[in-house]
Amino acid sequence: KNQVEQSPQSLIILEGKNCTLQCNYTVSPFSNLRWYKQDTGRGPVSLTIMTFSENTKSNGRYTATLDADTKQSSLHITASQLSDSASYICVVRSGAGSYQLTFGKGTKLSVIP
Amino acid sequence: DTGVSQNPRHKITKRGQNVTFRCDPISEHNRLYWYRQTLGQGPEFLTYFQNEAQLEKSRLLSDRFSAERPKGSFSTLEIQRTEQGDSAMYLCASSFGGQGSHEQYFGPGTRLTVT
Numbered sequence: 001k002n003q004v005e006q007s008p009q010s011l012i013i014l015e016g017k018n019c020t021l022q023c024n025y026t027v028s029p030f031s032n033l034r035w036y037k038q039d040t041g042r043g044p045v046s047l048t049i050m051t052f053s054e055n056t057k058s059n060g061r062y063t064a065t066l067d068a069d070t071k072q073s074s075l076h077i078t079a080s081q082l083s084d085s086a087s088y089i090c091v092v093r094s095g096a097g098s099y100q101l102t103f104g105k106g107t108k109l110s111v112i113p
Numbered sequence: 114d115t116g117v118s119q120n121p122r123h124k125i126t127k128r129g130q131n132v133t134f135r136c137d138p139i140s141e142h143n144r145l146y147w148y149r150q151t152l153g154q155g156p157e158f159l160t161y162f163q164n165e166a167q168l169e170k171s172r173l174l175s176d177r178f179s180a181e182r183p184k185g186s187f188s189t190l191e192i193q194r195t196e197q198g199d200s201a202m203y204l205c206a207s208s209f210g211g212q213g214s215h216e217q218y219f220g221p222g223t224r225l226t227v228t
Contacts (some may be wrong), residue, residue, distance in 0.1 A: 004155075010147060032155050034216075038221075041202075041221075041222070041224070042221055042222065043117070043204055043206075043219030043220050043221050043222050044156070044204075044219045044220075045219070046216060046217075089155050089156075091155075099167065100158045100161070101158065101217070103155030103156050103157070104155050105153065106153075106154075106155055107153045108153075
């Protein structure tokens with residue numbers, strides 16, 4: 001069964017600090033991995049998308065890494081801002097011809113002043 | 114705004130009533146997806162359309178749920194005889210089904226509360 005596990009479940013950090021969110025997956029065959037940011041009461045918004053051959057991708061203060069051998073990904077947020085407070089969802093797409101995505105439960109990040 | 118739109122944004126209904134939600138995808142996108150998300154969980158896949166054809170349905174989509182995309186543009190999701198367990202955020206997403214990553218763009222969601 002395809003699964004995506006994220007940790008921690010929630011995280012509180014001080015404004016200006018860095019943090020790293022983790023994602024482990026068992027989706028096979030692997031096609032790509034995405035990180036989404038979801039503000040409370042809103043739909044998810046894509047931050048990065050990574051394919052098998054990519055192991056680092058940055059989008060501003062967000063840097064995602066992917067280790068396809070260990071099936072792990074991380075999302076590093078640098079110099080956090082209050083507006084970073086949201087849920088961060090790791091999503092993996094199978095390459096088996098299905099267009100379904102497997103979603104993690106998300107990490108709820110709270111950035112406090 | 115040329116993103117995915119959903120209406121209504123919020124719906125409160127009594128148990129046993131029928132509800133219908135609408136999703137308008139990004140205009141050039143031929144694929145449309147419905148998801149359900151409960152508090153503290155990631156979205157769960159419900160169903161997927163390519164143009165007007167409904168190609169996949171999750172086992173979560175019980176007989177009380179039906180989705181249509183009659184002209185391959187907007188889509189509706191109807192829930193009949195609503196139950197309290199149907200309370201959730203219903204998300205719609207769309208993508209372009211050509212070469213590439215099939216990036217899905219999400220709408221703001223419709224939050225359903227069944228009392």
